[in-house]
Amino acid sequence: MPRSIRASGWGHSMAETYGRELRRAGADANSPVRRLVLLLRRYPLGAAGAFILTVFVLAAIFADAITWLDPLRTNAPEKLMVPGGKHWFGSDVMGRDIYSRIVFGARISLAVSLGATTLGSVLGVAVGLASGYLGGTFDLCVQRVMDVLQALPLLVLALVTSAALGPSLTNTVIAIAIPMIPASARVIRSNTLALREAAFIEAAQVQGMSEWRIAIRHILPNTVAPLIVLATAQLGSAILTEASLSFLGLGIPEPAPSWGRMLSESAAEYMRTAPWLVIFPGAAISLMVFGTNLLGDALRDILDPRQRG
């Protein structure tokens, strides 16, 4: 380190120089378009995942504009039509257009999976952070409740909850979110436990920072990466759970198009005679789960400053 910097004090001209350096350092960070282009180039798979999800989101938003048949209207003469012509993806046993149902189904799948994952993660973070940071008896009690929740398989718990609440979109979201709490609570708690001992937490305590502020400013940001990865995995299983619930009549009530129910209804009977009834909803589910996973992996890398270089 050049001796001169230390020796030469804090003169006016130096202040100007530092001001300029400050602006230059800030200028790079303040160009979102350039940063986005850089990110896309660096994470092509993540970009593909984002693209897939964007297509689904756009389809869900503009569902009315990109379809020409009512997804709910039955049409007996046109039942079980082969894909092509008027029915791009064919039609089901009641003559409903598969393409329209897939497009409108994206709304339900996105609403349920995003809703349930967000709700589950927010509750899980709150529980995990409090449990890990406060420790002691509180931690012990909370963790035993989490044990109980986790002992039941996701589907079984969601089944019981939605049976108790009754079938509706909101209740399905709640029913899927609750079994997701333990996983994110565990991840956050174990991270919190490890971070609580880190020297930078002690440094914050030495500064006289409040526990609450330490938890929010220092611990939470360091647990974001595993949470994102977990949330994207949960996004996929939320879609599948919704499908299973709907199949059992406990998810989204009947006429509304749900990919899961479309798939489950036809899997046994029509797999051989009309495979398009299975292939298209199945492909939609797989593609969406695949997209969330690609995006999740890229987000994990992007959110970790050590990967930024």
Added chain:
Amino acid sequence: MTPVLQVEDLKKHYPVKSGFLRRTTGTVFAVDGVSFSIAPGETLGLVGESGCGKSTVARTVMRLVEPTSGRIVVEGTDIAGLSKAALRPFRREMQMVFQDPFSSLNPRMSAGDIVREPLLVHNVASGREADERVAALFAQVGLRPGQMGNFPHQFSGGQRQRISIARALALNPRLIVADEPVSALDVSIQAQVINLLMDLQRDQGLAYLFIAHDLAVVEHISHKVAVMYLGRIVEYADKTSLYRRPQHPYTEALLSAVPVPDPKLKRRKRLLEGDVPSPMRPPPGCAFHTRCPYAEARCKVEAPVLRELAPGHVAACHLR
């Protein structure tokens, strides 16, 4: 002059719990009656083997761990029993630099934010004013203010320790507790950081509680030196006096283990035998008698107290 920090009979005992009922089955006497004081602008070096309680002293003084008993006097107030809220104003007077420059900086915060944080916590400055203050601190510790936006992983170990020092300086403290601040660094970098600390002391009249196990480093930076063994101070003196005429056999042995960069020089090494006894069961009498080459019968029963053997030079040994 009133000392910036005065520690009186500080004790930190950890209960050892075991079994299903978590019964206390023993006690670790990590720090067992330590007293010292640090004058403004002075450096007290605290040395000793691993596990002798040096770091516990630092952490207790900073109230990162609660003292079992004893007084920690800052600005005329005993902070040992203060609540977190009452402690806050005293936090500005004393800050800490940690050993590991990798784990002591939050990897998700930029260097500038790390140094800015104490200013925000204590409402000292915000916005542009804080930016300028942080830039000034960066310059003070020999970093470029242009590096403020960088993250800790983009810095070398020495630079990270400079960030850590800048963070400690942000609140203009009178005392910095440095817990092995250079032992994780390369030797050439150690010298730079030590020189930085000494320059800061000269310019700002900072006092240091400097903890280290490297006696050469301690000799270079300290005004006074305290030697710890098993949770107690066994010798406490001016640097010159302690290094020239060590009184306690333990200090003698420590000093004879310091490498001297002269291959021709033949030295009589007093290598200690055996290990440090467990701080759970410190030996009766003088805690050092199990390894002391001069130990006599009375050392095994009677615990020596610190006695002034020369002006300003105290040691706890029956035989001097």
